Amino acid sequence: MKNARNVWQAICNGLSRSQRGLNILLEEGEKIYTPSELKAAAERAALALLKAGVSPGDRVGIMAQTTPSTVVSFLGCWAAGAVAVPLPLPMRAVDPRSFMEQSRMRLEKVEAKLLTLPGSLIPMVGEMGEGMRLLASEELDRAGDLPPTPSRPGDTALVQFTSGSTSEPRGVMLSHANVMANVRAITRKVKVSRRDTIVSWMPLYHDMGLIGYLITALSSGASLVLMPPQRFVSDPALWLRSMSEHKATITGGPNFAYALSTRILASGGAGDIDLSSLRLALNGAEPVDHEVMDGFVAAGAAYGMRPEVPYPVYGLAEATLAVTFPQPGKMYRLDHVSRAGIEEDSYAHPAEAGEEGTRTLVSLGSPLEGVEVSVFKEDGSEAGEREIGEVCVRGDSVMQGYWADAAATAETLRGGRLHTGDLGYFAGGELYLVGRIKDMVIIGGRNLFPEDVERCVERISGVRKGNAVAFGVSTRRGRERLVLVGETHLSCAQAAGETARAISSTVREEIGVPVREVVLVPAGSLPKTSSGKKRRFLCRDLYMGNALQAVARSGAAVIGI
Numbered sequence: 386m387k388n389a390r391n392v393w394q395a396i397c398n399g400l401s402r403s404q405r406g407l408n409i410l411l412e413e414g415e416k417i418y419t420p421s422e423l424k425a426a427a428e429r430a431a432l433a434l435l436k437a438g439v440s441p442g443d444r445v446g447i448m449a450q451t452t453p454s455t456v457v458s459f460l461g462c463w464a465a466g467a468v469a470v471p472l473p474l475p476m477r478a479v480d481p482r483s484f485m486e487q488s489r490m491r492l493e494k495v496e497a498k499l500l501t502l503p504g505s506l507i508p509m510v511g512e513m514g515e516g517m518r519l520l521a522s523e524e525l526d527r528a529g530d531l532p533p534t535p536s537r538p539g540d541t542a543l544v545q546f547t548s549g550s551t552s553e554p555r556g557v558m559l560s561h562a563n564v565m566a567n568v569r570a571i572t573r574k575v576k577v578s579r580r581d582t583i584v585s586w587m588p589l590y591h592d593m594g595l596i597g598y599l600i601t602a603l604s605s606g607a608s609l610v611l612m613p614p615q616r617f618v619s620d621p622a623l624w625l626r627s628m629s630e631h632k633a634t635i636t637g638g639p640n641f642a643y644a645l646s647t648r649i650l651a652s653g654g655a656g657d658i659d660l661s662s663l664r665l666a667l668n669g670a671e672p673v674d675h676e677v678m679d680g681f682v683a684a685g686a687a688y689g690m691r692p693e694v695p696y697p698v699y700g701l702a703e704a705t706l707a708v709t710f711p712q713p714g715k716m717y718r719l720d721h722v723s724r725a726g727i728e729e730d731s732y733a734h735p736a737e738a739g740e741e742g743t744r745t746l747v748s749l750g751s752p753l754e755g756v757e758v759s760v761f762k763e764d765g766s767e768a769g770e771r772e773i774g775e776v777c778v779r780g781d782s783v784m785q786g787y788w789a790d791a792a793a794t795a796e797t798l799r800g801g802r803l804h805t806g807d808l809g810y811f812a813g814g815e816l817y818l819v820g821r822i823k824d825m826v827i828i829g830g831r832n833l834f835p836e837d838v839e840r841c842v843e844r845i846s847g848v849r850k851g852n853a854v855a856f857g858v859s860t861r862r863g864r865e866r867l868v869l870v871g872e873t874h875l876s877c878a879q880a881a882g883e884t885a886r887a888i889s890s891t892v893r894e895e896i897g898v899p900v901r902e903v904v905l906v907p908a909g910s911l912p913k914t915s916s917g918k919k920r921r922f923l924c925r926d927l928y929m930g931n932a933l934q935a936v937a938r939s940g941a942a943v944i945g946i
Contacts, residue, residue: 390537395568395600396427396463397424398604399606401420403579403607407609409453410610410616423456426460429461430525430526431462433461433526437518439498439499441535442467442468443498445458445462446499447472448500449472449474450613454503455589459471459599463536466536468541470546471545471546473546473590473591485510492517494556499518500518500520501519501521501522503521540560541559544556544788566705567707567753572604574710574713576713579606580607581635582610582632582662584627584633585597585612586612586638587637592700597637598637612627621649628660629688633662634662635663636663638668640668643666646681647684650681659689660685661689666695666696672818673697673749674840675746681695695717696717699750701805703797704756704805710749717748719738720735722745731762731774748815756779757778758816760775773819775822776809783803821834826856828865835855835921837896845888847875848888848905849873849874852872852911853872855921867901868900868901869892870903870906871903871905871906872905872908873908876936885937889939900940902938903940906933906934
């Protein structure tokens with residue numbers, strides 16, 4: 386990767402060192418590419434794109450289902466000097482027309498030359514085809530000679546749309562230099578090499594799946610095993626069995642995946658597996674819960690997993706991917722702090738673990754090579770040790786900007802720094818996050834973070850873990866009130882009502898503030914992004930529009946007050 390000028394050259398360098406190449410675990414069986422086969426398939430795909438009229442710098446939409454032809458489409462796109470634009474697949478029940486409209490708007494925004502997708506999906510997107518050329522990704526596998534790739538380090542390699550968890554999705558422009566700088570920093574920090582086998586189910590339209598696993602694994606010479614996210618959703622134990630079968634050394638996923646895995650391991654649902662080969666299990670893409678980490682360590686011990694394997698990390702699409710990583714080979718660190726200090730003083734006062742009013746946070750490590758991370762207080766001054774403020778990032782991995790959105794770019798990139806919108810602090814040179822600025826709820830002068838309320842609620846029987854959303858709503862008098870919406874499998878109105886009342890009591894006792902209203906909704910109905918993040922603002926809008934399908938309610942509605 387050291388001498389590579391672009392992503393394709395970096396991947397070619399890695400494939401030249403790889404032992405086993407790529408393995409994709411499909412429903413119908415495994416698809417295996419040796420390193421030379423994968424490189425040849427990508428070159429054929431690049432030639433097919435060029436013959437289809439794609440020129441260097443053109444944007445190519447890729448409907449990023451985890452299939453062999455999709456992987457080859459990404460590689461072929463970079464081999465041809467084009468710009469890849471990953472598009473998500475719906476992971477939850479959504480209106481197909483709405484999904485198609487969102488995809489069409491993204492493609493139009495970047496003026497995509499064409500959309501490539503698995504042939505089986507073409508009937509689904511047929512209505513989007515007007516004015517947009519559709520090309521089955523399987524048809525890209527065409528023989529021929531490929532001219533040298535023309536991409537330069539400063540050319541755009543990828544337009545990665547943000548998840549839209551706190552705003553409308555924006556197209557993050559990443560140059561080849563951005564991607565290579567971040568991948569190089571990841572590789573050096575965790576020492577990824579040809580001796581590693583990486584297993585991932587993360588979607589290829591997500592920065593963690595595309596950059597963190599596909600590009601990082603292939604460019605470092607590691608062997609890569611991919612699993613479609615749909616297979617993980619339908620059978621989470623398959624992820625664990627695949628780690629064992631392929632002797633994975635590195636894997637990763639969001640916090641909820643480890644909560645699921647803990648239950649499976651504790652119940653013996655994964656069978657007779659061996660996790661002793663694992664050296665890192667990255668936990669990122671959503672807030673890290675120390676209880677989930679602790680539970681995963683305890684459950685994994687019976688299967689040979691070492692306690693230093695769980696690896697909490699921090700990053701965001703605007704910084705390409707990774708920002709801070711801990712020191713590999715050491716158990717994650719926890720910081721016990723006063724909740725009142727965070728909410729009232731914006732300071733992380735040390736506290737005793739287990740005491741009432743104590744919040745336990747997980748260290749996300751220190752900045753990667755070439756990445757500068759600073760914390761700035763509300764008055765614009767730089768925060769000191771344990772002082773809480775906005776996390777800002779500077780370095781070679783920071784995006785070029787948002788595609789065709791100068792206003793949003795200027796708002797996010799200020800003073801040469803990427804303003805993340807995340808609130809956190811440094812202690813002992815390591816970063817801890819406490820929440821997001823936009824999600825914060827201010828009640829009675831206290832700065833409440835939804836994650837605290839949601840974790841409290843999700844321990845209550847009847848509420849689906851990872852599926853509670855807390856937000857603030859202003860009354861007509863301008864006072865902010867706390868509302869909680871949670872998913873439940875309960876169908877009995879009486880039982881659901883008792884659960885809703887239990888939520889109100891628990892939050893008042895543990896957090897110390899009243900919940901104005903609790904709304905329980907059917908499982909699978911909370912709005913989430915394509916990558917599974919909670920869409921708190923959309924949930925709030927649905928609540929204000931009285932558009933939630935309530936199973937039970939408790940408290941007084943804020944609507945119309």
